[in-house]
Amino acid sequence: AALTIALGSAALAGCAPQQNGADVPRIIPDPASLEQLDAEPFRLDETSRVLVVGEAGSAPELLAAQLRLATGAPVPVVSGSEDAAGPADILIAVEDGAAEASVPAAPTAEGYRLTTGADGARIEAASPIGAFWATRSLLQLLPPAILSSGEAPGPRDGWTAPAVRVDDVPRFAYRGAMLDVARHFLPVADVERYLDQLAMLKLNVLHLHLTDDQGWRLQIDAWPELTGIGASTSTGGDGGGFYTKEDYRRLVAYAAERHVTIVPEIDLPGHTNAALSAYPELNCDGVAPAPYEGLEVGFSSLCAAPERAEATDRFLAEVTRELAELTPGPWIHLGGDESLATSEADYLELVRRMTAAGAATGKTIIGWHELGASPELPTGTVGQYWDYVTPRTETGSAADVRSFLDQGGRIVFSPADAAYLDMVYPDAPSFEGRQLGQDWADGDTSLAEAYGWDPASIVPDVRDDDILGVEAPIWTETMRTLEEVEFMAFPRILAIAEIAWSPAAPGGRDEAAFFGAVAGYGARLEAMSVPYHRMPEVPWR
Ligand code: TNX
DSSP, X not given: OHHHHHHHHHHHTTEEEOTTSOEEEOOSSOOSEEEEOSSOOEEEOTTOOEEEESOXXXXXXXXXXXXXXXXXXXXXXXXXXXXXXXXXXXXXXXXXXXXXXXXXXXXXXXOEEEEEETTEEEEEESSHHHHHHHHHHXXXXXXXXXXXXXXXXXXXXXXXXXXXXEEEOOSOSEEEEEEETTTSXXXXXXXXXXXXXXXXTTOOEEEEEOEETTEEOBOOTTOGGGTTGGGSOXXXXXXXXXXXXXXXXXXXXXHHHTTOEEEEEEEESSSOHHHHHHOGGGSTTSOOOOOOOSSOXXXXXXXXXXXXXXXXXXXXXXXXXXXXXXXOSSXXXXXXXXXXXXXXXXXXXXXXXXXXXHHTTTOEEEEEGGGGGOSOOOTTOEEXXXXXXXXXXXXXXXXXXXXXXXXXXXXXXXXXXXXXXTBXXXXXXXXXXXXXXXXXXXXXXXXXXXXXXXXXXXXXXXXXXXXXXXXXEEOOTTOOSHHHHHHHHTTHHHHHHHHHHSOOOTTXXXXXXXXXXXXXXXXXXXXXXXXXXXXXXXXXX
């Protein structure tokens, strides 16, 4: 009976017990395949080294740095040969030394094999990207305290990882999170912390929502008042802020080290009050509106009229050119959502001009699904779907999705009633005395809702090949700090990361196993000092 109870509680806590008694933590996102080996665990100790064979990019040093921080062991990184690997070493072998890709690669290039046991830990990958994701899996197999940012007392039986073989590859190439730094600005160091969290979950895109009615957050040399007047405000009057080009380059580099691509968004032609308040010539009436600090959407618009065409087109060309120059990744996002103050004719006219300006930079355009109303999108424009898991007829979102596909593009799915991390929790918790979140997308969002959808089941006949990926946005009208953002994001972002990476589950996902894995991840979030909500449906330890 004692054994049965032990097995049962281990399963609930997101672990599977091994023959030798060790628990195998359930990695998030769930790998394509994980096999338990009948062997003693891998043991990290004072003598452990990271041995590198081939060109592995940042993975060895980032792994070793974390191991050193938590254990205090020296963990040198040395280039070596496979034969030199001892039982306490971690070998990282990158097969063909493929060049460091700066963009999300084909899923196969992101794959890896990770083997752990008493004769060492071994990572094999075809590219530095796969090697890096393998290190994130290895960290999740070690005790949670391995993630702490200071030296942690070693667990009673040492720094061990159970003996397993993981063969892994992502389902989708684009696995994103969006941070709205327009409604409330977050400094570079906060965004870097969020990037670390994304990388741990093998999310490889950070979409930065850089402009909105309440603020413009990126330096544009040709239009300096965008970050003068335009950056002085935020929602709720909590002060402004913006990234200099130097700040932004630092962010891009930090992300690239972790194989995360930044997708910058300039939201057009609506959501533009900050720009309109900075430059009277962008307004149809030539009068700059006051800065805006409220919560409404859909009241601002660029001007489609011919008498403003010179200023508007110069703005579109110069902003997209400077944005593209700062962007090593393949995409720039031009918004297109909720342009409720723009007539249909003006919307189509402005979308034509803004996407033409964007395409002239050589980048691929991404836009919210409303952009699909235009039949003249640059070939390959990507649509970001934000309607519900079941498309609402009145929004026309399913037809918009079709339009992107017909024009050679693919889709990123962010269904608002499942993937929006700013939707309130069902039990309406407060965080440090504040109620966070909104409820417009069909009310609150439970963990079961965040996990219980599939990107290939939203719009009929839209299959994996049509889908670039999945993204979890967080809108920050109600969040002023990174801690507030994290409290809303965790644990629901774990569900979106798993939908983006793990294989499709035609018979339905195993919700109980996932909830158990989330419970296990709680101790890891604590080790990293990340606030999260202990949702009551999760069997937290
Ligand atoms: C809708 S959905 C928005 C944002 C808001 C968000 C709040 C979409 C593309 N736009 O402007 O911040 O709801 O949840």
